Amino acid sequence: MARDPRYDILFEAVQIGPVTAPNRFFQVPHCNTLGHARPRAEAANRAVKAEGGWGVVCTQEVEIHPSAELTPFVEGRLWDDRDIPQHRMMTDAVHEHGALAGIELAYNASHAPNLYSRIAPMAPSSAVVHGSHPMQARAMNRRDIANVRRWHVDAARRARQAGYDIVYVYAGHDMSLLQHFFKTQYNRRSDEYGGSLENRVRLSKEILTDVKEAVGDTCAIAFRFATDEVRGADGLQWESEGRDIVGMLAEIPDLWDVNISGWDNDSSTARFEPNEGYQESYTAFVKTLTSKPVVGVGRFTSADTMVSQIRRGVLDLIGAARPSIADPYLPRKIDEGRIEDIRECIGCNICVAQDMLAAPIRCTQNPTQGEEAKQGWHPEKIEAAASDDAVLVVGAGPAGLECALQLANRGYQVSLAEASQSLGGRINRESELPGMSSYTRVRDYREYQLSQKTNVEIYLDNRLSAEDVLALEIPHVIVATGSHWRHNGCGRNHAFPIDGIDSVNVLTPDDVFAGAEIRGRLLVYDDDHYFMGSTLAERFRGQGHEVCLLTPESVVSVWTENTLEQEKIQARMLDLDVDIVVSHELISVSSGRATIANVYSDRHQRTLEFDTLVMVTSREPDETLYEALQHYSDRFQTLRSIGDCNAPGTVAAAVYDGHSAARYLQSAKDDYAPLFVRDMPTLD
Ligand code: ADP
Ligand code: SF4
Numbered sequence: 001m002a003r004d005p006r007y008d009i010l011f012e013a014v015q016i017g018p019v020t021a022p023n024r025f026f027q028v029p030h031c032n033t034l035g036h037a038r039p040r041a042e043a044a045n046r047a048v049k050a051e052g053g054w055g056v057v058c059t060q061e062v063e064i065h066p067s068a069e070l071t072p073f074v075e076g077r078l079w080d081d082r083d084i085p086q087h088r089m090m091t092d093a094v095h096e097h098g099a100l101a102g103i104e105l106a107y108n109a110s111h112a113p114n115l116y117s118r119i120a121p122m123a124p125s126s127a128v129v130h131g132s133h134p135m136q137a138r139a140m141n142r143r144d145i146a147n148v149r150r151w152h153v154d155a156a157r158r159a160r161q162a163g164y165d166i167v168y169v170y171a172g173h174d175m176s177l178l179q180h181f182f183k184t185q186y187n188r189r190s191d192e193y194g195g196s197l198e199n200r201v202r203l204s205k206e207i208l209t210d211v212k213e214a215v216g217d218t219c220a221i222a223f224r225f226a227t228d229e230v231r232g233a234d235g236l237q238w239e240s241e242g243r244d245i246v247g248m249l250a251e252i253p254d255l256w257d258v259n260i261s262g263w264d265n266d267s268s269t270a271r272f273e274p275n276e277g278y279q280e281s282y283t284a285f286v287k288t289l290t291s292k293p294v295v296g297v298g299r300f301t302s303a304d305t306m307v308s309q310i311r312r313g314v315l316d317l318i319g320a321a322r323p324s325i326a327d328p329y330l331p332r333k334i335d336e337g338r339i340e341d342i343r344e345c346i347g348c349n350i351c352v353a354q355d356m357l358a359a360p361i362r363c364t365q366n367p368t369q370g371e372e373a374k375q376g377w378h379p380e381k382i383e384a385a386a387s388d389d390a391v392l393v394v395g396a397g398p399a400g401l402e403c404a405l406q407l408a409n410r411g412y413q414v415s416l417a418e419a420s421q422s423l424g425g426r427i428n429r430e431s432e433l434p435g436m437s438s439y440t441r442v443r444d445y446r447e448y449q450l451s452q453k454t455n456v457e458i459y460l461d462n463r464l465s466a467e468d469v470l471a472l473e474i475p476h477v478i479v480a481t482g483s484h485w486r487h488n489g490c491g492r493n494h495a496f497p498i499d500g501i502d503s504v505n506v507l508t509p510d511d512v513f514a515g516a517e518i519r520g521r522l523l524v525y526d527d528d529h530y531f532m533g534s535t536l537a538e539r540f541r542g543q544g545h546e547v548c549l550l551t552p553e554s555v556v557s558v559w560t561e562n563t564l565e566q567e568k569i570q571a572r573m574l575d576l577d578v579d580i581v582v583s584h585e586l587i588s589v590s591s592g593r594a595t596i597a598n599v600y601s602d603r604h605q606r607t608l609e610f611d612t613l614v615m616v617t618s619r620e621p622d623e624t625l626y627e628a629l630q631h632y633s634d635r636f637q638t639l640r641s642i643g644d645c646n647a648p649g650t651v652a653a654a655v656y657d658g659h660s661a662a663r664y665l666q667s668a669k670d671d672y673a674p675l676f677v678r679d680m681p682t683l684d
Contacts, residue, residue: 001337007303009310011335014055014293014317017220017254019165021100021317023055024310025331026295028257029104029168029224030321031060032361032370033354036077038679039086041360044373046101047093049324052379053331056166056317057094058102059087061175064155065148068108068177071116072358078105078155084162091163102166103159104224105211107148109177110137110186122148124180124187124194145193145203148177152207153214160215166255167219169208172226174262178204179226182245183236197241201248208252216254222295223253226261228282236261238282243289250290257295257319258283263352264564266297267322270347271435271531272568276305277314284314295319301326301344303334325351326365328379343379343445346438350652353562364652365442367402367659374676377663385411386666389637392417392474394464394625397425398651399643399658400480401446406662408453415474416456419463423447425482426644427651429513433535434542442651466628476638478661479626480654483619483644485509489586491527491617493552493599499588507614509536520611521546523594525586527617529559530650534569536614541576548579548608552599556580581608589613619648638665 003011014021027049034042046057062076063069069077077083091101110123113133121129122144123137140148156167171178180186181203187194193202204223212221227242229235236242246256259266260282268278277298287294295317300306309315323330326345333341343365350364363369368377389412393404396418404416422428424443431439450456469477485508489498507516509532522545526533534557537549549556556573560566573580584596592611598604626641633639640646642661643654 003335003337004303004339007307007334010303010306010318010331016166016222016293017216018218019100019220021055022098023053023331024306024317025054026056026317026319027054027058027324028295028297028319028321029058029060029102030325031073031075031355033074033358034360034370035060035074036083036086037074038360038373039089040677040679041370041373042076042086043089043093045361045370046090047097048372048379049328050094050097050099052327052329053335054099054320054324054328055331056100056102058166058168059090059104061104061106061108061170062155063112064105064107065151066117067114067119067122068106068112069114069117070108070112071114073355074358075106076103078103078158078162081158084158087159087162087164095163100165101163102168102222103162103164104168104170105152105155105159106170106175107151107177108175109180111175123177125189127180127186130175139189142191148203149207149210153210156211156215156219160219165219166222167211167215168222168224168257169204169211169253170224171204172224172259172261173266174226174229178207179261182241197244198248201245205249205252208249212252220254222255222257223249224257224259226266227258227286229261230265230282238285242282243285246286246289251292253292255293255295256286256290258286259297264568267349267352267564268347269349269563269565270299270438271565273299273347274435274438276300276302277309280309280314287313287315293317297321299323299345299347301330301342303339322347322351325361325363325369328366340448344441346441348439348652349563349565350650352564356562356564362652362656364650364655365445367652367656374678376677382406382409382663383667388413389476389666390415390474391476391478391638391665392469392472393478393480394469395419395425395480395482395643395645396423396458397480397482397643397654398427398442399482399645399654400425400478401443401450401658402655403478403480403642403658403662404456405446405449406659407665408450408456410662410665411455412476412665414453414456415459415472416450417459417462417464419461421461423450423458423460429510430532432513433531434538436531436535439651442655464625466625466632469625469629470632470635475636476665477629477636478638479623479629479641479645480643480658481622481625481641481645483621483648485615485619486617487615489525489527489615489617492529493527493585494617498586500590504589504591505612507612509614509616512536512614518543518545518612521609522548522612522614523608523610524549524614524616526551526556527585529553529557531557531560533557533616534573536616537573537578538576541578546579548581548610549573550581550584550586550594550596550608552583552585554583556582619644621645621648
């Protein structure tokens with residue numbers, strides 16, 4: 001289909017210093033934990049975005065010197081010339097598709113504990129190192145400042161040699177030396193680099209000028225700057241120093257890449273920032289102070305919003321990290337008039353969580369993310385079916401939907417049976433929770449795609465028994481029947497049912513979704529630690545109930561530290577007057593009364609009163625059908641369970657499992673995929 005002319009403006013070329021971006025789609029630097037440890041995977045991951053139409057594709061942070069390295073996190077590295085070839089692999093792959101390649105040079109200062117190099121970190125003034133590392137960074141002297149300037153220049157020269165078109169200088173996310181120089185919280189110097197704002201900006205000005213002199217004739221120089229820390233008067237604010245800094249440096253970089261700090265604000269989840277373009281009020285001023293192009297982010301997935309950003313003079317280039325992860329082909333789909341094919345980011349930050357866990361990237365919406373080189377997966381292409389066989393998928397949650405869609409893409413004749421009257425499984429329930437509505441995109445994308453297929457039959461309101469499945473005589477059966485929450489309290493802290501659990505009014509999340517009566521004061525026991533406990537508490541407070549949220553962990557929803565949400569969740573619980581009890585587990589329950597004990601010392605016991613107890617602990621796979629079918633396994637060529645029915649987990653895990661099952665059906669790897677391509681260090 002032809003492109004809608006309304007979107008033509010997105011495909012205009014943009015001059016950035018000495019280079020020209022072919023369009024306005026700009027994949028800003030983002031982590032993927034491939035980097036220096038997995039260079040082939042890094043190159044393939046970025047290449048597919050260039051192929052998908054992003055006019056500029058950038059690296060993640062790239063360490064320029066061992067005195068600021070991020071072990072155990074895996075970013076890029078450009079410490080010396082030996083790092084150049086792996087970067088060349090990335091730039092060649094990106095250039096092959098006509099895109100520009102950008103590199104974010106980073107000096108992380110007191111954000112970098114140097115756990116590998118063991119060099120004492122450096123900072124503008126003596127400061128604690130981020131995190132809970134029992135160490136401090138030393139104050140930089142003049143020689144250190146000269147060194148940091150030289151390391152930037154050396155790295156920029158290497159970046160040019162590696163083929164990069166855009167070289168970043170980085171002052172954002174509360175993670176970089178240059179940003180720390182701006183902030184009086186970190187910079188208490190009395191020399192020409194401290195005190196007045198002009199002095200605090202000096203090092204950025206010098207490094208931008210140095211780098212421009214070194215490589216600016218052929219490479220564009222970008223400045224990534226957080227205009228606001230979203231901490232009110234306790235942090236840098238765009239209306240005051242943020243604006244002044246842009247004014248002071250306005251014309252020096254060839255490109256302004258602007259966002260908000262820290263990372264939890266920049267990559268805010270949909271739960272806390274539901275709207276596209278949520279950074280606009282902090283960054284829109286930048287274009288009024290510079291003639292240079294400006295790129296910014298805001299989880300942009302709608303072409304209309306992108307056009308509006310350009311037309312209203314907010315941005316020149318549409319920056320994206322997460323939307324490019326969820327759909328590397330987003331620009332191409334707009335170009336080809338296939339808007340409805342865009343796989344929109346849901347703002348869940350599973351991608352971020354992987355980085356926080358120092359593990360390779362994954363994505364809820366795009367199961368091929370991070371698997372491009374490792375398993376040879378492509379987000380838009382899949383191997384043709386190995387036969388004309390029919391396949392039955394039972395259950396249409398995220399796993400079943402993705403599996404059916406990819407089987408259909410391969411060309412199989414697919415029957416998808418679903419017990420309920422709608423597609424979506426857990427998505428239909430969980431997306432009703434406060435802040436979770438964006439999850440409907442997981443269902444809606446797949447439902448629409450399936451509706452376009454001629455080789456898929458969908459049978460709603462069809463709860464299949466083993467006899468039903470056998471009667472169909474379909475040779476390949478994939479069971480995606482999901483899971484349900486346990487009533488009895490078994491979970492992380494409890495291997496056995498909690499004493500007295502059968503004698504009280506206990507609800508699980510499934511009961512709540514099914515409309516169970518909620519009475520009086522609620523006790524929500526969260527031994528799951530992701531979003532369910534706190535979103536339910538929020539829902540109950542919204543309904544006017546008194547709520548106590550009890551967890552054995554020392555903070556609520558502890559796993560959401562990985563999605564950068566934990567502090568916001570805890571604050572929300574406090575704002576909602578949820579009574580939070582941490583570090584305590586349920587010992588026993590009797591009518592209206594729970595005995596809880598401190599997890600570190602059961603000498604510290606007390607009781608809590610409740611009317612309704614809601615258990616959010618762990619889930620039981622719904623594998624009755626799968627187990628029954630296993631007795632007849634000789635009647636099938638393929639019989640496997642996927643998603644939560646196989647192993648309850650995140651929506652991302654279910655989508656991945658469904659995708660994998662479809663991709664490997666009737667292949668040598670169709671059971672498990674033990675063999676995948678690894679990036680191996682060569683010993684020479
Ligand atoms: P997952 O996350 O693994 O996709 P879900 O729980 O979201 O799991 O979805 C499982 C889906 O399977 C639900 O929509 C449920 O109604 C459906 N289902 C469960 N048992 C059967 C069955 N026997 N026949 C058809 N559909 C089933
Ligand atoms: Fe978006 Fe979630 Fe995918 Fe990250 S993991 S890109 S937030 S859908």
